[in-house]
Amino acid sequence: MSNAADNVRPRASAPRGERIADWADGRLGIYGAAKKNIRKAFPDHWSFLLGEIALYSFIIIILTGVYLTLFFKPSMAEIHYEGSYVPMQGVLMSEAFASTLDISFDVKGGLLVRQIHHWAALIFLVAMFVHMMRVFFTGAFRKPRELNWLFGFLLLVLGMFTGFTGYSLPDDLLSGTGVRFMEGAILAVPVVGTYLAMFLYGGEFPGTEIIPRFFSIHVLLLPGIMLGLVVAHLILVFYHKHTQYPGPGRTNSNVVGFPLMPVYMAKAGGFFFLVFGVIAMISAAVQINPVWVIGPYRPDQVSTNAQPDWYMGFSEGLIRVMPGWEWVIPTGHTINFGVFIPLMIFPLVLAAIAVYPFFENWVTKDQREHHLLDRPRNAPTRTAFGAAWISWYFVMLVGGGNDLWAIFFDLSINAITWFVRIGFFVVPVLVFVVTRRICLGLQRRDRDKVLHGRETGIIKRLPHGEFVEVHEPLSQEQLHLLTQHEQREPAELPPAVDENGVKRKVGPIERLRVRVSRGYFGPHAQIPKPTAKEYQEIMSGHGHH
Amino acid sequence: MSSETGPHENVSDDKNLPSAQDASGAEPEVHTNPFADPGLAPHDPRIQDIDERAAKRSERTVAMLFTVSMLATLGFIVAYAVIPVDEYVYIFPIGRISAVNFALGMTLGVALFCIGAAAVHWSRTLMSGAEIVQDRYPIGAADEDKAGALAAFGEGVRDSQFGRRKLIRTTMFGALALVPLSGVVLLGSLGPAPGTKLRHTAWARGKRLVNENTHEALRPEDITIGSLSFALPEGLEHDDHSFQKEIAKAALMLVRLEPEDIKDQQELEWSYQGIVAYSKICTHVGCPVSLYEQQTHHVLCPCHQSTFDLADGARVIFGPAGHPLPQLRIGVDDEGYLMALDDFAEPVGPSFWERG
Numbered sequence: 001m002s003n004a005a006d007n008v009r010p011r012a013s014a015p016r017g018e019r020i021a022d023w024a025d026g027r028l029g030i031y032g033a034a035k036k037n038i039r040k041a042f043p044d045h046w047s048f049l050l051g052e053i054a055l056y057s058f059i060i061i062i063l064t065g066v067y068l069t070l071f072f073k074p075s076m077a078e079i080h081y082e083g084s085y086v087p088m089q090g091v092l093m094s095e096a097f098a099s100t101l102d103i104s105f106d107v108k109g110g111l112l113v114r115q116i117h118h119w120a121a122l123i124f125l126v127a128m129f130v131h132m133m134r135v136f137f138t139g140a141f142r143k144p145r146e147l148n149w150l151f152g153f154l155l156l157v158l159g160m161f162t163g164f165t166g167y168s169l170p171d172d173l174l175s176g177t178g179v180r181f182m183e184g185a186i187l188a189v190p191v192v193g194t195y196l197a198m199f200l201y202g203g204e205f206p207g208t209e210i211i212p213r214f215f216s217i218h219v220l221l222l223p224g225i226m227l228g229l230v231v232a233h234l235i236l237v238f239y240h241k242h243t244q245y246p247g248p249g250r251t252n253s254n255v256v257g258f259p260l261m262p263v264y265m266a267k268a269g270g271f272f273f274l275v276f277g278v279i280a281m282i283s284a285a286v287q288i289n290p291v292w293v294i295g296p297y298r299p300d301q302v303s304t305n306a307q308p309d310w311y312m313g314f315s316e317g318l319i320r321v322m323p324g325w326e327w328v329i330p331t332g333h334t335i336n337f338g339v340f341i342p343l344m345i346f347p348l349v350l351a352a353i354a355v356y357p358f359f360e361n362w363v364t365k366d367q368r369e370h371h372l373l374d375r376p377r378n379a380p381t382r383t384a385f386g387a388a389w390i391s392w393y394f395v396m397l398v399g400g401g402n403d404l405w406a407i408f409f410d411l412s413i414n415a416i417t418w419f420v421r422i423g424f425f426v427v428p429v430l431v432f433v434v435t436r437r438i439c440l441g442l443q444r445r446d447r448d449k450v451l452h453g454r455e456t457g458i459i460k461r462l463p464h465g466e467f468v469e470v471h472e473p474l475s476q477e478q479l480h481l482l483t484q485h486e487q488r489e490p491a492e493l494p495p496a497v498d499e500n501g502v503k504r505k506v507g508p509i510e511r512l513r514v515r516v517s518r519g520y521f522g523p524h525a526q527i528p529k530p531t532a533k534e535y536q537e538i539m540s541g542h543g544h545h
Numbered sequence: 546m547s548s549e550t551g552p553h554e555n556v557s558d559d560k561n562l563p564s565a566q567d568a569s570g571a572e573p574e575v576h577t578n579p580f581a582d583p584g585l586a587p588h589d590p591r592i593q594d595i596d597e598r599a600a601k602r603s604e605r606t607v608a609m610l611f612t613v614s615m616l617a618t619l620g621f622i623v624a625y626a627v628i629p630v631d632e633y634v635y636i637f638p639i640g641r642i643s644a645v646n647f648a649l650g651m652t653l654g655v656a657l658f659c660i661g662a663a664a665v666h667w668s669r670t671l672m673s674g675a676e677i678v679q680d681r682y683p684i685g686a687a688d689e690d691k692a693g694a695l696a697a698f699g700e701g702v703r704d705s706q707f708g709r710r711k712l713i714r715t716t717m718f719g720a721l722a723l724v725p726l727s728g729v730v731l732l733g734s735l736g737p738a739p740g741t742k743l744r745h746t747a748w749a750r751g752k753r754l755v756n757e758n759t760h761e762a763l764r765p766e767d768i769t770i771g772s773l774s775f776a777l778p779e780g781l782e783h784d785d786h787s788f789q790k791e792i793a794k795a796a797l798m799l800v801r802l803e804p805e806d807i808k809d810q811q812e813l814e815w816s817y818q819g820i821v822a823y824s825k826i827c828t829h830v831g832c833p834v835s836l837y838e839q840q841t842h843h844v845l846c847p848c849h850q851s852t853f854d855l856a857d858g859a860r861v862i863f864g865p866a867g868h869p870l871p872q873l874r875i876g877v878d879d880e881g882y883l884m885a886l887d888d889f890a891e892p893v894g895p896s897f898w899e900r901g
Contacts, residue, residue: 112653181848187897190898198736266668284649334898
């Protein structure tokens with residue numbers, strides 16, 4: 001056994017790069033990790049880029065955000081504007097608004113950085129949302145990745161609130177309306193609503209505290225938490241190794257992909273520059289949030305078509321279509337259901353998708369690790385649930401833009417509101433049923449293709465005059481791909497009487513689980529995949545198609 | 546190659562033979578299982594792998610992209626130095642936009658994009674195109690590791706005597722549970738208690754109604770049928786420190802109706818010659834209600850479309866608002882100016898628990 005002193009390597013002879021690496025290894029112990037990871041394989045698929053877009057836009061937001069803090073003044077002190085934007089000169093506004101105008105008109109490149117920051121934020125949330133859907137529909141959230149699913153979900157929720165606090169900072173007429181909306185929503189909380197509002201705003205709305213407080217939350221508290229979550233998310237991706245789509249040579253116990261160095265480094269690193277480049281070009285050409293057109297916030301003024309950024313749109317829909325139920329209860333207190341119920345549904349909508357992995361695991365009781373992704377059709381109930389959730393979300397989004405729908409499609413706002421009120425309950429159910437049927441249809445098609453081959457469109461006339469279509473047998477790769485998935489058996493209740501003849505007690509929760517499991521895996525919930533026997537019978541000429 | 550289904554030769558097709566495949570263990574299976582995994586397909590060489598001239602072309606493309614990026618960065622620096630911040634140019638089809646924003650954004654975008662494109666092109670055409678296969682290992686620990694961990698933990702617990710010394714345990718939990726209360730208590734400094742703040746506005750008996758735009762006190766004859774006017778309480782100035790806070794509650798709108806059109810008895814009594822004054826702050830979540838239909842006397846909130854009938858006590862006729870807009874009782878003073886006869890009788894704006 002060698003002691004530390006024996007472990008010193010000769011220095012001068014090695015090339016310079018190696019000497020630096022030796023120096024680092026002596027302090028950090030890098031060689032062990034490097035040996036394992038430099039050629040780590042990363043599976044390749046376009047849908048894996050969605051999470052990368054989210055990561056890169058997050059980095060872009062941090063870089064540009066730091067620059068913006070150098071110029072932005074998070075203060076609600078009222079001043080007369082004296083900057084170079086002529087239409088606003090002399091107008092009374094908060095320092096926050098004035099410094100936003102300065103960034104936009106007087107700081108060279110400031111407008112660009114501001115626009116990159118805002119565009120990247122919108123793209124960040126889209127990317128997280130779509131990435132989450134990719135993970136959902138392919139079943140990538142299954143063991144061992146449930147916690148990483150939750151980290152990702154938290155990032156989405158925190159991203160929404162970071163976005164909200166961020167676009168409120170300029171203190172313009174549009175975002176101020178959103179801040180007022182938040183006050184109204186908080187006031188609707190029973191018992192403590194007025195206290196919460198007074199504490200948050202440092203007194204009565206709008207006060208002089210909310211912008212500085214949002215600033216701390218926006219630049220420090222939320223991004224700090226998010227940065228930690230992003231790091232944890234990535235560590236887990238690395239540690240679990242990436243999932244992969246099924247295909248020839250890809251199994252649950254291997255990773256097939258390109259080595260980290262050099263291919264994945266070049267592709268993923270290059271992709272950062274592609275994302276940043278595209279966002280920079282968008283920000284060069286497409287104006288976003290022109291606060292100088294909207295003007296500074298005043299609580300007695302408003303503009304029409306007031307819309308939050310897209311990711312807040314579904315909560316806006318909830319608040320718009322909810323009937324104005326307001327009750328005074330016998331104690332003489334008011335319960336404002338019209339606002340409070342939407343305020344409660346808002347987190348429930350998000351929670352519905354967040355807890356799904358745990359729900360599915362409760363149904364399947366599956367303890368195995370899953371690294372091979374599902375094709376969405378092979379998990380019809382899950383896919384239908386996800387599609388129903390998305391449709392639910394979009395119904396609310398339509399409600400959030402009911403004024404815009406009314407204007408652009410020449411519809412009655414009352415009709416849209418009623419459509420959303422009914423659609424909130426009906427559309428997800430319809431989408432669930434339809435999606436499930438589509439998945440089953442696709443499973444049938446897969447089955448037909450395996451057993452009868454691909455329809456070539458070539459019609460052949462047989463000697464006795466019959467016309468037949470030529471079917472081309474699938475390749476071994478396709479045969480494997482279309483049949484590799486596992487089909488579960490539904491859970492069953494244990495026999496009513498146990499081996500000693502005693503009546504077995506089965507709790508209501510277990511009964512429910514068995515019913516749900518039948519809904520997931522019962523005869524009506526999946527098409528049996530072709531067996532080797534069926535295939536061989538047909539292929540040996542006994543079958544018929 | 547196509548053939549009818551039926552007796553066929555596909556399984557014996559050469560490239561599907563196990564011997565031709567990756568040695569990943571499908572061999573004994575394929576005779577019994579027609580769906581067996583054929584293994585990873587052999588890597589198809591790209592033209593760059595075969596033809597050095599094609600590889601050279603790829604190299605030049607990558608180098609060109611990096612060069613374009615360098616030029617674009619130089620362009621960025623030049624644009625920053627040369628273009629004044631207040632110059633505007635017409636760019637088809639965008640329109641007139643800030644020249645420096647467009648130039649900086651485009652050069653930065655091109656500089657970044659070309660680096661990305663170069664790296665991706667390099668990896669796709671010149672770096673190895675063959676996928677590699679690595680094994681996965683279970684995430685969970687092996688049994689002996691688990692046993693070792695549990696043993697170590699048990700030893701730690703025993704060392705601490707945590708289980709035996711119940712008094713220490715109980716008091717420690719107590720102390721740890723209480724200490725965060727200090728932080729919670731400190732949050733009390735965030736704001737004042739609500740008290741009756743939400744119940745009062747800047748309006749009071751005798752306060753004149755001042756036109757929000759002209760800052761002149763309003764007379765009844767200034768309010769014509771079909772118009773919508775906004776008023777501030779006398780004495781509230783834009784420069785006041787508390788202006789935003791006060792206007793958030795006191796904002797007022799005035800319309801004149803034919804007195805016989807007013808359906809609500811109290812509304813009629815609180816009006817002056819058909820002039821009615823209502824809070825402009827929506828009772829839903831506090832947006833200023835400001836879209837007026839003069840023929841129907843409806844006002845609509847542009848935020849969430851709550852609609853109120855000003856001829857009928859500002860009753861909610863559509864949308865999510867839960868109660869009517871509060872009405873301000875008005876009259877005229879000795880000099881013939883419109884004035885408030887009282888503060889609002891009920892709290893303005895969004896509803897809250899104590900509102901009643």
